[in-house]
Every structure is written in C-alpha cells, then in structure tokens.
Amino acid sequence: MSPVDASNYPSSLWCDTAGDPPAYSQLSDEKRAYDVAIVGGGYTGLSAALHLSEAGLRCVVLEGREIGWGASGRNGGQVIAGLKYDPEDLIAHFGPGVGSAMADLVGRSADAVFDLIDRHGIACDAVRNGWIHAAHCEKSLSRLRNRAEQWRAMGIETEILDAQKIVRMTGARGYVGGWLDRRGGKIQPLMYAFGLARAATGLGTDIFTKSPVKHIGRSQGKWHLRTDRGSVAAKQIILCTNGYTDGLWPELRESVVPAWSLQISTLPLSPAIRSTILSGGQSLSETRRILHYCQIDAHGRLVMGTRGPAHDEATYRDADSLISDMKDIFPQLRGMELDHVWSGRVAMTADHLPHLHHLAEGAHAALGYNGRGVAMATVMGRLLALRVQGASSLEIGFPTTPLKAIRFHRFSSLGISAYGRWYGLLDRLKM
DSSP states (O other): OOOOOTTTSOOOHHHHHSOOOOOOOOOOOSOEEEEEEEEOOSHHHHHHHHHHHHTTOOEEEEOSSOTTOSGGGTSOOEEOOSOSSOHHHHHHHHOHHHHHHHHHHHHTHHHHHHHHHHHHTOOSOOBOSOEEEEESSHHHHHHHHHHHHHHHHTTOOEEEEEHHHHHHHHOOSSOOEEEEETTOEEOOHHHHHHHHHHHHHHTTOEEESSOOOOEEEEETTEEEEEOSSOEEEEEEEEEOOGGGOOTTSHHHHTTSEEEEEEEEEESOOOHHHHTTSSTTOOEEEESOSSOOEEEEOTTSOEEEEEEOOSSSSOOTTTTHHHHHHHHHHOGGGTTOOEEEEEEEEEEEOTTSSOEEEEEETTEEEEEOOTTOHHHHHHHHHHHHHHHHTTOOHHHHTSOOOOOOOOTTGGGHHHHHHHHHHHHHHHHHTTO
16 A cells, blocks of 8 residues: 655654545636535545535535645544533533433444445444543542443443453553443544545545635625635535634634644554554543543554644654653553654634534534544534534534634633643642
C-alpha cells in the first residue's frame, strides 16, 4: 500500500499507511447550483453528504485542504459509543423526552460507524472487539461501575474488569479496574475518511479539495459560497469545520475552544510483545482528566495519545512526557523505538456536549465532539442531513441549541493551559 502524498497532509502514521487517497480537483467554475453545499471534508461533512445523496439531494463538499486533513485524519482511531455524560445525566439535563432519545442515539453511535463501513465496503482496518475504559483510582472505578450499570439497564452488554483482569486484557500497569464496552472498536481514521468520500461521490456528491471558502452570503433565497477560483449556489448550507473553524462564520468559531492532541506510534512490535498488549483487539482509554488512549494498529504498532502542545507540527521533544508515560504504563516497551509523532486540533465546548446549530434560514452546523469525534461526527453528519430535510430536534433525538460565544474566548488558550496544570495535579492526587 503506497503512502499518501506527504506534501498534501501533515506527517503521521495514518498518512503513511492509508494508501492512495481519492483524487479530487479544485473548484474553478462559477455559479454551480446544488441543493446543499457543505463546508469541510472531514467525518461530519462527508457523513452528511453521504446521507443526503442517499436521499436523492444534489450535494457539494468544499474542503480547504484535502479529505481528512484535519482531526478526521489525525485522531486515535477509537470508535467509542456514548458521550462523557452518562444516560441519567442526559435525561436529568434535557428531560425524559429529548434526554432519553439522546441517550439512545449516542448509545448507538458506534453502530453508525460500523454500519457505514459494512454497507459501503469501506476498507479501514476496522476491528470491533470492544473498548476498555480503565480506572486510575478507586473513585473513578466506582463511577465506571455506575456508568456500566446504566448502560446495562438500557440493554447494552457490559463487563466490569477487576485489577487482575484489566492487566491480563491490556498488559498495562497502574489501573485498579475498568469496564469493557463491546459496542466500541477501532479503525484507521484517514482510511475511513477516504472511504466515506468515495461512497459519497459514488452516490453523486461533488467534492472539491484545495478550495477554501472565503465568503458566504445569501440572496434571492439561496446561499452563495465563493472560493479563490469559483463559486457555488445552494438552497441550504452546512458548516462542518470543527476544530479548524475559522472566521467564515465568526460566532461559530467563538462557540468552541481548540485543543490539541499528541500521538506517537512505535515500530511494529515483536509477536512476543504484541501478545501482551491489548491482545483481544480492543482499544483503551483511561479516566485521568489528562488522559492517555491507545490501540494496536493493523501492522502491530502501539499508537498512544494524550493532550498535546498548541501547534500542528509535533516533534519528539514535544512527546518526551508521553514517551515516558508509555513506558510506565507498558513496561515491556522500554527500549522500544518510535516511528511517528504527530498532533492535531479538536474542538471543545463549554458544556462538554456536541452542538447542533441552526445558524440562519437554510444554514446548519455541528461541532464540538470533545474527544469522541469518530462516532459522534459520523452521527452528527446523519442528523444534519435529516435537519436539512426538515426533521425536528425531537424526531432526530438530539437538541438544536442556540449559537453562543464562549465568554472571554480570546483568552481561551490561557484557560486551557491553566486547566491542564490543575487537572494534572488532580490526576496525580487521584482525586
């Protein structure tokens, strides 16, 4: 499998193992007409395009870089069902109607990913053997037991893991227990983005890359989007730029805070070491606030990530702390060489929930996946497609919330840094 052209993508393991990307041209025509124009060629935009095309609408995706260039091609590849809020929390916050529907929807979010993979034959090294959530302290383990029980009450198969079993299943040290969620799994994230794009174009979606939208305006009942070399007109628009949201719609940019992830990968592990780490094919996350997450890729590398520095070009020096943590968690990897380090930007919301917005007449957006982007971005693309077709919030099982700027947004990077230090202290104190 030949690597993706590195000149078009940030360096990463996923870039080097994704194979040939689908080829798309730059928009260069004037006044193309569509039912829906989508800004952003990541999971959200591609999922929306795919579902809209399945419904018979004529769509265009305008991507400023390349398909999956942002977080969709640089994430940890973990497919995790649910949100960071438990079902009871969602019901308490949104009420028994929308809250219950929302809990059911997000509880099936991993299904949405694997369903698309199966239906469209997407080759992305998909494995669905579950996701392990590991507790770093007894207080966290108690919360995980409660979470697992809530999902079990909704008919989801869950398994509580004691300290001995989590060591046997993961090969990791430092955890007091956890739970196994069999809904979860893992993918090669950039390959998944490529597959969504191919499926969408196969159903009639037009995709243009290297076509950043510079202006959006509305006249005569249509939205008009202009790039450097062309323009399109559409009855409705969807903005799907998540962590890379810019000033195209300023209030949208100010509704989220960008946060960076940092990831490393080892050289392919020997069979002897490979058999000791996540040998059942699960992915793993932990309960620390500054958490670690990992999986073994299709070629036998350990991929591990955590919170990263605020830039998109990570170095091994940036990863010193993560490398040290990897060797503490997996002592069998001491002396193991690395072959990749990379970073990317995700979008965090003030309430830690994804946001679905109706921006204006015929204008929609979704963003803010707070580290659960593979499954939730896929689902939100489908929900956006339903909203475009007139479905209500209750019908889709997810609230449409007013667009609200985060207070003191311009100082958000300082706040993230301060919270990072505070959360790190709490993690060390196991609070």
